[in-house]
Amino acid sequence: MLITNAHDYLQRIWPNLPGDILQDLAGIFHEYSAKRKTVLTAEGEVEKYLYLVLEGVQRAYAISTDGREATLVFTYAPSFSGVADSFLLQRPSRYWFETLTPSKFLRANFQDFDAVLLKHPLLERLIRLALSETLEGVLVRQIELQSFTAEQRFRTLLARSPHLLQLVPHKYIANYLGMDATNFSKLMGQIRI
Incomplete structure (x- = not known):
C-alpha cells in the first residue's frame, strides 16, 4: 500500500495513537522531494527536519580525516529518516545525509515537532520507545561489525x-x-x- 500522507503514515506506525495527537502530529509534516545524490544534511549543520520516507533510498555516512566514507545506515519507505541525534539535540551533525535515488518525503521542522511533543507527553514516550528500539539495532549492528x-x-x-x-x-x-x-x-x- 502506497502511503502518501502523514496521517496514514503515522497511523500505520502507531495504530492506537489518539486522534487528537495523530491530527496534531500529522499537521506538521509537509511534502518534500529531492533528486538523486542530494545532500540533505552536511557534517557541521544542525539537522532541521525529521523525515518520513515515502519513496527512494537514502544513507547517512561519516567521512574520516583521511577522506574515507563509512556508511552508517540506509533508509527507505516506510521509515523515519534524517540525522536523528542532530535533530533531537539541535547540535551540529557529525554525519552526512544524502539521497541515493530520487526521493519523496514528508518532513517536519524541529520547532513544530518540539511543540507537538510538549503538548502531548504520550507522544514523547512513544518517541522514547522508538529511540530505544533504534539503539538496540545500533548495538546489534556494532556486534556484527566487530565479531x-x-x-x-x-x-x-x-x-x-x-x-x-x-x-x-x-x-x-x-x-x-x-x-x-x-x-x-x-x-x-x-x-x-
Missing part, C-alpha cells in the same frame, strides 16, 4: 534487508558491511541469493 566475518555480515544483511541489493549501488552496501568492493563482488558470486 562477524565478512560472509556472516553479508548473510545477515540478506536475511534482514534483501531488497537493498536491488535498490542500493553495491559499492555503498560493501562500505556499509565494512568490506571492499572486490570482496563484496566475490561474495555476491559465491552466495546464492
Whole structure:
C-alpha cells in the first residue's frame, strides 16, 4: 500500500495513537522531494527536519580525516529518516545525509515537532520507545561489525534487508558491511541469493 500522507503514515506506525495527537502530529509534516545524490544534511549543520520516507533510498555516512566514507545506515519507505541525534539535540551533525535515488518525503521542522511533543507527553514516550528500539539495532549492528566475518555480515544483511541489493549501488552496501568492493563482488558470486 502506497502511503502518501502523514496521517496514514503515522497511523500505520502507531495504530492506537489518539486522534487528537495523530491530527496534531500529522499537521506538521509537509511534502518534500529531492533528486538523486542530494545532500540533505552536511557534517557541521544542525539537522532541521525529521523525515518520513515515502519513496527512494537514502544513507547517512561519516567521512574520516583521511577522506574515507563509512556508511552508517540506509533508509527507505516506510521509515523515519534524517540525522536523528542532530535533530533531537539541535547540535551540529557529525554525519552526512544524502539521497541515493530520487526521493519523496514528508518532513517536519524541529520547532513544530518540539511543540507537538510538549503538548502531548504520550507522544514523547512513544518517541522514547522508538529511540530505544533504534539503539538496540545500533548495538546489534556494532556486534556484527566487530565479531562477524565478512560472509556472516553479508548473510545477515540478506536475511534482514534483501531488497537493498536491488535498490542500493553495491559499492555503498560493501562500505556499509565494512568490506571492499572486490570482496563484496566475490561474495555476491559465491552466495546464492
